[in-house]
Amino acid sequence: MQNPRTDARPEYRERLAPSLRLLATVALAGPMVSLIFVPVGSTFALVIGCVVSAILVVAFIAMTPVIRVEGTTLRAGRAHIDSRHLGEPVALTGEEARHARGPGLPANGWHLIRGGIDGIVVVPNTDPDDPVAAWTISTRTPDRLAAAIRAARA
Structure with a gap:
C-alpha cells in the first residue's frame, strides 16, 4: 500500500x-x-x-537557502508569499537569465540570486499593498519551479 x-x-x-x-x-x-x-x-x-x-x-x-512551494505558499529562503498574490512566472536560462540578473533586475523587487546557478524564475507580485514588484529567484530547474508556482495558483 x-x-x-x-x-x-x-x-x-x-x-x-x-x-x-x-x-x-x-x-x-x-x-x-x-x-x-x-x-x-x-x-x-x-x-x-x-x-x-x-x-x-x-x-x-x-546555511544555503531552500526554495519550496507548499500548498499555496511560495517560500524562497526566509521569505514567503501566498500564490494568490503572484502573477504568471517566467522561467529564464542562458542569456535571458543573465539579463534578468543584471540590467533587467527590478530595483523594487525581491531577489534570491546565487552565483553559479544559471536558471532564474521571475514572478510578478500582484498584491497592491506590497511594495515589491516581482520576485527573482535563482534555480537549477526553472521550468519545474515555474510549473509548481502555476499549480499552486490554480
Whole structure:
C-alpha cells in the first residue's frame, strides 16, 4: 500500500547548495588553521584542521537557502508569499537569465540570486499593498519551479 499524499509534503523543494569548487575552497581553511597549532603538536594540529574543515563545509551547506512551494505558499529562503498574490512566472536560462540578473533586475523587487546557478524564475507580485514588484529567484530547474508556482495558483 502506498502512502497517501498529504498537504504537508512540499510540491517543489530545492536547496541552492554551493558548488563543489566553493566547498573545496572553504575546506582549505582547515589546513591553514592546523598550521597555527603545529607548535602544540602535529597530531593535535591535524585533528583541529580536519574538524575546522568539516564544520565549515557543513555550515556552508546548512546555511544555503531552500526554495519550496507548499500548498499555496511560495517560500524562497526566509521569505514567503501566498500564490494568490503572484502573477504568471517566467522561467529564464542562458542569456535571458543573465539579463534578468543584471540590467533587467527590478530595483523594487525581491531577489534570491546565487552565483553559479544559471536558471532564474521571475514572478510578478500582484498584491497592491506590497511594495515589491516581482520576485527573482535563482534555480537549477526553472521550468519545474515555474510549473509548481502555476499549480499552486490554480
